Each structure stands twice: as C-alpha cells, then as structure tokens.
Amino acid sequence: MKETLYDKIWNEHQVHLNDDGSSLLYIDRHLVHEVTSPQAFDGLKIKKRDIWNKESIFAVSDHNVPTLNRKAGIKDEISRLQVSTLIDNCSKHNISYFDLNDINQGIVHVIGPELGITQPGMTLVCGDSHTSTHGALASLAFGIGTSDVEHVLATQCINVTKEKNLKINIKNQLSEFVSSKDLILYIINHIGASGGTGYTIEFMGECVKELSVESRMTVCNMSIEAGAKSGLIAFDDKTLEYMIMKKYSPSKKYLDQATKYWETLSSDADAIFDKTIIIDAKDVQPQVTWGTSPEMTVHVGGKVPNPDDVSNLEKKESIERALKYMDLKAGQEISSILLDKIFIGSCTNSRIEDLRQAANVIKGSKIAKNIKQAIVVPGSGHVKAQAEKEKLDKVFINAGFEWREPGCSMCLGMNDDSLEPYERCASTSNRNFEGRQGDKGRTHLVSPAMAALAAIKGHFSNIVDYINAK
C-alpha cells in the first residue's frame, strides 16, 4: 500500500494496537526541560518506577534562564529551584544535561537538531508544543503534557490515536526577502488556528524543496499554531547535508546504513492524504499579526480589519475583542503601528540564518528613537558563537540592540525579559496571545528581517520595498 511519510514513521514505531483504536508508539528521543518535567519525575518517585531508556533522554534548561549575567546564576528563587530540580533529577537518573554555561545549552528545539540529537525517521517528544519544529528533519515530533512525559520516561512509549494526513503543497517560490516565517503566518491565516487540528501536516512542493533546513524548522515550528501537533518535511539532500558531522549524529560506522534508511523518508508518489491544500508562494508578502491569535495576520501593506465588514457574529466579536486588547483601530494601516520593543529570538527564529537576515537589514543603521529596547537572543550557545565569529553581535550592538545569552526569553517572558503593561513589540516568536510576552503586553509576530526593519523605522515597513530601494 502507498504510504505518506507520516504513515511510514508511524507504522515503524507501532508496538501494539490497542482495542480502542489507539496505538502504543515507541519513542526514540525524549527532550526534557525544567518547566514541564518536575511533576513527572515526582510521579516516578511516588510510584517507585525507573526510567526505561536513559540514553534516549537529553535535558536542558531554557524557559526560566537569565539572558544577562549568566555567570551570576539565577536570581529569582522560584526559577532557581525549578532549574536545580531538573539538575537534581538528571544527576539522580544519570540523564544527559546541558548546563547553563555549556556551549551546547540553548532552546530545546534549537539544540535538538543542531547537535544531531534529532534524526530523520525518529519519533521524538518533549513537554513543549513547539516540538513540531523537529519535523523539518523528517522526524515525527510532537509536544506532550507532563503526564505523558512521565509515561514516556517510564515506558519509552505513548498511547496515541493516529491523526489524519494533511498535505500542504506549496507551489512556486517565495519572492526575494520574503521568508519562511511569512509563509507559515500566511498559511495559518489561510487555514485558521484550528485548521490543522486532528491532522499531521506534511509540507511539500517546489517552495519547500528550495527552503533551507533552518527555514523549514520555522515552518514546522508553527504547525501547532494551526492546531497540528506535528509538521513534517521529507528527507532530501539538504537534510542529509545538515545531518553530517553533528555531535550526536550517527557515527561513521553506521552513517551509510542510516542514510540508506533516511532516503526512504518521503511520501510515496501516489500516497493518499485525507486533505490537500495548495498554496502559491508567489502570493506571500511580508506578514504582520495584528491580533491575539496567530491566524490574525495581514500583509504589511494591508490594514487592520474592520469588524463591521464581517457578517459572522462570532468572528466579529473576536476581532472586536482583539482590537480592544491590542489598542488598534479598525481599518488602521499596519505601517502606522508604532512599536516600543523589538525581540529577535525564540525557537521559531533564533538560528544563525535568522540572525544573519536581521543583521543584514540593520547593518549601518540605528534603532529608532521610539524603540525603548531591542534585544537579540540567540537560540543556543553555538548560534551565539557562530554569530560572534561573523561579528553579527557588533552589528546589532552598534545599532542599539542588546546581545544576550541563549534561552526562550521574551517569547513567553518566564525570565526577566518581558513586556511592561501596554507595551507593543515586534517579535520573531510564535504566539501573540493576550499576556504572552508580559501582562497586558501587545505582540506583533513578524520575520527576523521585518523585526529588524521595524527597529530602524520605529514602525512596520515593507522589507521588500526597503531592500529594493537601497
């Protein structure tokens, strides 16, 4: 039978088919961070259970960690306890843990691929919804809650019902300076914040083939914002090239064997999908979210919608509510929105390519007067080191940005980096939910290049026009 990529990985990992139609699925890799794991380790302790396969687990602290004065440790007592709890749990169970001052430390979804922990064809879970990121390497990856973290620790398996197959076929190529962030925001706007619920999405088509592996990660990362727990992209030469020479990639001894297997990781030509959506990459312009759901997106030349133009009462009310929260007027030009803060970082956009794109825009410019703070938070120690090697840190600092240590930072503001009430931020992160970046804070999601341009201009502006005029 013809299979999709999702079918293939699923079938290879099914240990048992349960009576209720769900499957017991074997998990190859388990990534653990400080926020969603303490209660899981506690659960094991209470029941006197052991961990099934310690070698399959990699742990790191990223959500709660300071991005300034790293050497001084964590000031906040409660955060410090959460991080030290993870360290204690890892040392007690002999689990690999990347310490705050280790170059391998970083956002869990950045370091997984970067270190070769994530490999094609694997099943991979983490107590974090953006685990979908790892699907860019043709691995079936999804976020789980803490009860499931405990379940995977104890059994190496998870009971899950198979999702349906959704194909998003992206024709043609993105225009120059339009990024994969714009593409995924455009797709979420197109299918809605629950358009992918109940599905595993496979992104394919000419556009996807041309995207770099890092750009693909941005696309898969935000699958969850369309409701899909997993996004997938088939293995190809770019994936192979990415996998070589990583710290935890297969050793020389097994690389040929692994590669042979990886080459099977794409959907069969006539595999059946439950649903197919076609997107034309040529239609994608730089995007800016105006509301409090990632589906509330419009291109930078557009306007904030007018609720009076919408007949569906439910939609109308949600637009009204979002406009009130965001303090925007119906019909307002996106380019007229003035910003207070700029955040370049997060598991969506903190890789070296993202930083290069942003640095390229701001090189030789200064941030606008109305910008109170602009920060760059590299996704990992390695990204930071590479950027410094390329002197990108200098570009940012000279423009007025702050150059920080790796972590989740202002994407969710669990550490000291957050918005003050009513502050407005151009952010390269993934969620514009109410209060996400700080109580009453206002988030506009954009690409790294768009965030960099917003920093210089003080408001949103079209990156394509800007570069072409240069």
Added chain:
Amino acid sequence: MPNNIIKGQVIPINQANIDTDSIIPKQYLKAITKTGFGPFLFDSWRYKDPGDLSTKNKRRINEEFILNQEPFSSGNILITNNNFGCGSSREHAVWALKDFGIQAVISTSFADIFFRNSFKNELLLITITKKELEKLFNEISESSKYCLTINIQNQTITTPNNLEINFDINDSDKDKIINGYDDIELTLKHKNKIQDYEDNMKKIKPWLFETNDEK
C-alpha cells in the same frame, strides 16, 4: 459507579480560541507541584493586578469577569467556544481548571494536546455541535442559575428545560473518567512487547542506540 454523574452550575464563556496562556499564565509554571493552581485560573481576566507565585498580597478583583460573579464563581461545568485549550502544552491549564472545581468543559472543539492532558487528569471534555452549543448559550442567557446534568455512562447532557443532548466519547476516555486508572501500569502490561520491539530496533537501526561514550 464512582464517577458517572456530573451535575452543577454552568459557567458560560462564549469565546473561541481560548489558549492555555490565558487559562494559566506563564509565571505560575515555575511551580514544581501539580496542586494549588485554582486561584490562578484565567488569572489576567480575573484580577486587576498581576500576580505571581511569591505574592501574598491581596489583589483587586475584576468584577466584570464571570468567575467573580454569583452563581458562576461556584460553577463546575464550563461552556465555551471552539478550539479551547490551544497553544502551549502546559498541563498546568488542566490542573488549574480541576483545582478550581471544574469537572467538565463543553465546546465544539478542543486543541489536541489539551484534550490528551484533560483525560489524563480525569477532566471530562464534551464535544457537541455548533447548533447545540448555540442552544445552550441561549438558554443560559435567559437564566444565570443554570445547572446541567451530565450522565457519562449514557453520554447525555440534560438541561433545566429537559433538553437532552447526546455526545460521543471514546470508550477508553469514558472508562478513564468513570473509573480512573494508572495508564503507566496498563502500558507496562506490554513490557515484553516493548522490550522485543526495542531489541529488534537495536539490530535494524543500531545508530539510534549508540551511547554517547561510543562516539
């Protein structure tokens, strides 16, 4: 049966796409226990002042929010609109709902990870049609003292006006709510099968099991 009937006051929040950040904001995720999240449920809508785990200060209540109004403040059945629980995988959202006293949530759809987390904690989620949901919201708007009776075994919701709505629920989810069980223990009944699978994979995909020392 231990847990077959859920009966009580409804809390209507007619909003779509309520995310888990709104259900429980990030600052409470620093806790290392599963308990005590109830006072922080819908925190930024419920209070006028921001809070965190360390503040003992009394915060000003937002009287306009439904959870601060009678009879809703003692409700145990939440009715809300589609895609409830979207966003972050934080199970703390379910712990907060449960700790507040919510036993069931009714909507037209739920986010996938939230759905799993809920049943793992014996929080009943009921999916009904748009028409049925509208009907419920209409009836509630006529009388704030509005109690539903949910019979899990029979898969029915009965309104005060004796309207009966049937709902679908997966047998194992139903069993989980009614009887509760340790699903790790259930999985470990397949221990040998898991071990066999793993042993086989060590032969077929040996690179997955290379230890860090071997490299």
